[in-house]
Amino acid sequence: MAALLFTDTLTWGLCYLNELYENYGSFFRFFRQHWKRIVLRAHKDRRSLAALLLFLGIVIYVSIYGYYFLKNPVSLVMPGLAIIVTWAIRKSHKKDDETLVSFSTYKPISTFPTQAAVLTLRRRTLGLWLLIWRAYSENFLRTNELSKGQEVLSRRIILGKLRELNLLDDLSEQERNLHFLPDGAWSDDDISPYLFRRSELEVLQYATGIVDSLTPIEDFDKIQQLSIDQIQNVTPNTNWKPREPFDIRRERDMSAAFYLRCLGEQVRRGKVEATFEQEEREAIDGANQRAGDENADFLIGTRIISDAGDVELILAISQAYLRFTALQQTLSLLEPTPDISTAPPA
Numbered sequence: 001m002a003a004l005l006f007t008d009t010l011t012w013g014l015c016y017l018n019e020l021y022e023n024y025g026s027f028f029r030f031f032r033q034h035w036k037r038i039v040l041r042a043h044k045d046r047r048s049l050a051a052l053l054l055f056l057g058i059v060i061y062v063s064i065y066g067y068y069f070l071k072n073p074v075s076l077v078m079p080g081l082a083i084i085v086t087w088a089i090r091k092s093h094k095k096d097d098e099t100l101v102s103f104s105t106y107k108p109i110s111t112f113p114t115q116a117a118v119l120t121l122r123r124r125t126l127g128l129w130l131l132i133w134r135a136y137s138e139n140f141l142r143t144n145e146l147s148k149g150q151e152v153l154s155r156r157i158i159l160g161k162l163r164e165l166n167l168l169d170d171l172s173e174q175e176r177n178l179h180f181l182p183d184g185a186w187s188d189d190d191i192s193p194y195l196f197r198r199s200e201l202e203v204l205q206y207a208t209g210i211v212d213s214l215t216p217i218e219d220f221d222k223i224q225q226l227s228i229d230q231i232q233n234v235t236p237n238t239n240w241k242p243r244e245p246f247d248i249r250r251e252r253d254m255s256a257a258f259y260l261r262c263l264g265e266q267v268r269r270g271k272v273e274a275t276f277e278q279e280e281r282e283a284i285d286g287a288n289q290r291a292g293d294e295n296a297d298f299l300i301g302t303r304i305i306s307d308a309g310d311v312e313l314i315l316a317i318s319q320a321y322l323r324f325t326a327l328q329q330t331l332s333l334l335e336p337t338p339d340i341s342t343a344p345p346a
Contacts, residue, residue: 034216040302046295113334118242121333125204127167129231130158131175132201135194136226138186152183157232165236198224199319203326207248207334209240214251214323217258218299220316221308245335252327255320257287261298262317264288265305 034051041048137154146152159179162168168176178190202224205211215224264284266272268291276284290297290305297304300316308316 034218037218037299037302041294041299044294113242113245117333121204121208121242121330122240123167123170125201125208125210126165126231126234127170127175128197128201128204130162130167131171131178132194132198132226133228133231134158134179135186135191136228138184139191139195141184142186142188142191155179155181155183161231161234165234195223196318197322198226199323200326201226203251203323203330206251207243207327207330209242217254217320217323218301220258220319221301221312222315223319242334245331248327248331248334252324252331255324255327258298259317259320259324260284260287261290261305262313262320265291265308265313266317269310271310 038048038051038055042052043049134154137152141152162171162179171179178186199215199220202211202214206214210230260283263272264287267284268288292304292306294304297306299305300308300312305313305316
């Protein structure tokens with residue numbers, strides 16, 4: 001009985017710690033996503049060095065404090081001070097956010113997105129998700145040889161999910177025809193466009209509330225893999241909470257800045273003719289001020305954009321622009337108000 005109680009307590013404790021980590025460990029999630037870049041670039045990039053030193057400092061502090069905590073319970077005063085400091089910082093950040101909004105041209109709307117807009121976003125997300133799932137299946141069949149006796153069920157499962165979610169009527173005639181084709185019948189021209197739209201799908205999943213964050217923009221040197229586990233369990237009653245328009249706008253602006261820097265790099269290399277309007281030219285020149293600076297330039301993989309290869313640069317700029325346009329379209333759907341910001345030059 002005692003052993004069972006101990007096991008239950010330990011399991012509960014581990015689940016609770018995991019929940020705390022998922023909810024409050026944003027810094028550690030950041031480190032987990034970027035650890036390779038942080039470690040490999042710490043010797044020449046102050047941003048990476050600062051993150052590494054901060055992480056090591058936290059580990060050392062927790063270790064030392066844990067040791068003294070066990071020896072001297074009076075040190076309980078420290079968590080109290082930490083709570084007070086944390087509360088003060090959060091209060092200060094809240095004021096900063098309010099000030100930022102008050103000084104910006106952004107006027108938040110007083111209502112939530114309409115139910116029709118949320119439903120439209122959900123149906124777009126699920127429709128594209130199933131198309132990309134089929135494209136990944138078709139790509140696998142074209143690049144791998146099945147063992148004798150194996151049966152492919154992708155077409156049957158996806159068509160069943162489309163009917164269950166009542167999405168067939170939302171698809172174009174071309175998309176429906178693709179779904180009805182037998183497994184393995186898609187051509188390369190059918191597969192490639194949908195594999196490439198993986199970053200667009202991720203934006204829709206983020207805006208719908210399916211995923212908590214977008215893939216780091218530095219990973220645009222490769223196409224992200226698709227997860228199908230979640231969509232297999234989706235039902236007509238499955239509900240997600242849409243992302244706040246402010247969060248979508250922030251991600252859109254980050255994507256635009258990254259795209260402009262990549263475009264500026266192509267101009268510098270002579271890959272793109274510099275036939276831009278004056279305003280566009282100034283925006284690109286401003287983005288290129290980062291060029292060659294290990295401590296300020298954006299990254300593609302573990303290298304700054306100035307050092308990235310032509311192939312990685314082309315893929316990154318394409319994915320950045322696709323993410324930007326998907327975020328812009330989603331924002332227009334959830335918040336149909338005039339937006340004074342302009343798209344980066346295509």
